[in-house]
Amino acid sequence: QVQLVESGGGLVQAGGSLRLSCAASGRIFSSYVMGWFRQPPGKEREFVAAITRSAGSTYYADSVKGRFTISRDSAKNTVYLQMNSLTPEDTAVYYCAARLHYCSGYGCYDKEGYEHWGQGTQVTVSS
Secondary structure (H helix, E strand, O other): OEEEEEEOOEEEEOOOOEEEEEEEEEOOHHHOEEEEEEEOOOOOOEEEEEEOOOOOOEEEOOOOOOOEEEEEEOOOOEEEEEEOOOOHHHOEEEEEEEEOOOOOHHHHOOHHHOOEEOOOEEEEEEO
16 A cells, blocks of 8 residues: 655736645555556546656656656655646646556556545636
8 A cells, every 4th residue: 555645736916836746655665667647627637747656757747748747756655736837728727646556658647547646735826
């Protein structure tokens, strides 16, 4: 079992930046593919980014590519989401997720493939 706790959300103006953190505890952090998802108001939860166990590969939704960066620090059991050039369309609850099974490319986009989820952190971008 793994427990995930997100932090770093808040209110920011359009064009600003935030860095989300997700601290993992429990089973070996390095065994998991880590992902970030978000759920805008009134919409379905959607994929944002994922990073493989060794951090050798990263994947991004088209809507955030070039603006967001996912990274992981195995020494701290933490995964990060650096978000730059934020727009009001990025407003959502952001969730950290972990999956034990291997994925690559679009296979990492499916939220059903993630076994563990954090409680979420609110990100609000004002215009």
